[in-house]
Every structure is written in structure tokens, then in C-alpha cells.
Amino acid sequence: MEKPSVIHSSFTLERRFGCAAAKVFGALAEPEKKRRWFSDSPNHDVLEFVMDFRAGGAEKMKYRFNNQTRFPGVILENAGRYEDIVEGRRVVQTSTMTIAGRRISVSLVTYDLLPEGEGTLLRLTFQGVFFEGADGPEIRKAGWEFLMERLGELLGGE
Numbered sequence: 001m002e003k004p005s006v007i008h009s010s011f012t013l014e015r016r017f018g019c020a021a022a023k024v025f026g027a028l029a030e031p032e033k034k035r036r037w038f039s040d041s042p043n044h045d046v047l048e049f050v051m052d053f054r055a056g057g058a059e060k061m062k063y064r065f066n067n068q069t070r071f072p073g074v075i076l077e078n079a080g081r082y083e084d085i086v087e088g089r090r091v092v093q094t095s096t097m098t099i100a101g102r103r104i105s106v107s108l109v110t111y112d113l114l115p116e117g118e119g120t121l122l123r124l125t126f127q128g129v130f131f132e133g134a135d136g137p138e139i140r141k142a143g144w145e146f147l148m149e150r151l152g153e154l155l156g157g158e
Contacts, residue, residue, distance in 0.1 A: 009137035010127040015148045017155050021113040021120040025088045027154055028111055029053045037150040043069050044076070057082045059093070074100050089113050097134075104134035124148065 017024055027033045031051040039046050039061055048062035059080040065071040080095030091111040097104050107128035114121040126144060130136055135143075 005132065007130040007134070007137060008128070009130065009140070010125065011137070011141050011144075012126075013124045013141075013144055013148055015122045015124075015152060016116065016119055017122065017152065018119045019155055020118065021088050021115050023155060024113055024120045024122055024151075025091075027151055028091050029085075033154065037154045038147060039063070042066075047075075053082060053085070055082055055085050059095070071099075083108075099133075102133065103131060105130045105140070107140075122148070122151075 027037060031049070031053070034051060035046070035049050039049050041063075044063040044065045046061070047064055048060060050058070050060045052058050059078070059082065061078045063076045065074045065076065077098045078095055079098075080093050082091065082093050084090065084092040090113065093109050093111075094107070095109070096106050105128055107126060109127075110125045112123040112125070114123065124144060126140065128137070128140065130140075
């Protein structure tokens, strides 16, 4: 049997934060906050970070991996679009990921913010298709788990 040319995957992650949904939403909506938890990293240099946070608005990030990685000098790009935004409750985004000029995946990510007492449950649902040479579902899930930890650090530190 021939190996499939694409891999489809989906997963859901949940993270509870001890702050109101408005504060969590702000970390998704405000460019300086999103960059801090989503883009800034000791493993790469951010070459471009643009966010137009509105339904139909674009998001673009471009990174160069540094010598602390397996891919020094390689460029990674994320290009996305905000498909749906409900203030304080939901963000739905589509995006493509390209590494070294080669598209490796397309994804749909939904952030659902659910109030729980004085806190918030963030339910992140990832749906994606991975092409040949992609990082794959396990690595992408681990990446999102790491990002949720970073988001928690940002929200706990404000």
C-alpha cells in the first residue's frame, strides 16, 4: 500500500487560567502581548511580526532559526487569516506554515474562551493537514502545549 501524501490531524488542548476571559482574549488580540507568548523565543530571530486583528485580517510571522537549533539560518514563515472573532469568547484562524520556501502545512485553529467562576478555560482546537517534509502532528501538538505554557506565564505575570 502506498504511503499517503498528506497527514490529517486534529487535537484539543485545554488550559485553565485564574483570570477573566477578557484578559485571556487580550493576550490573543493585542499584538505586543501575542508576540511575547507566541513568537519571541531564544531559538530564532523574529524577522517580521504583523497582526491585523479583525475578521478577514491577516497575520504574518517570519523567523530565522539560530545556531541553537537543528536548522541554523533556515527561514520559517506563518501566514494566517482571522476568520471569526467574537470579543472575549472566540477566535478562529487559518494559517499556512512554510519552511525554507516550502509549504509544510495548512491549519485551522479555534480558541474558545469559557468563563469558569473568576477564571477562564481556554479550549484550543487544532485541525491540520501536513505535507511531505512537515514536522507532523506530534511535534505540532508539543509546540502548542509549549505555547499554552508561555501564554500562562504571560497571564500570570501581568
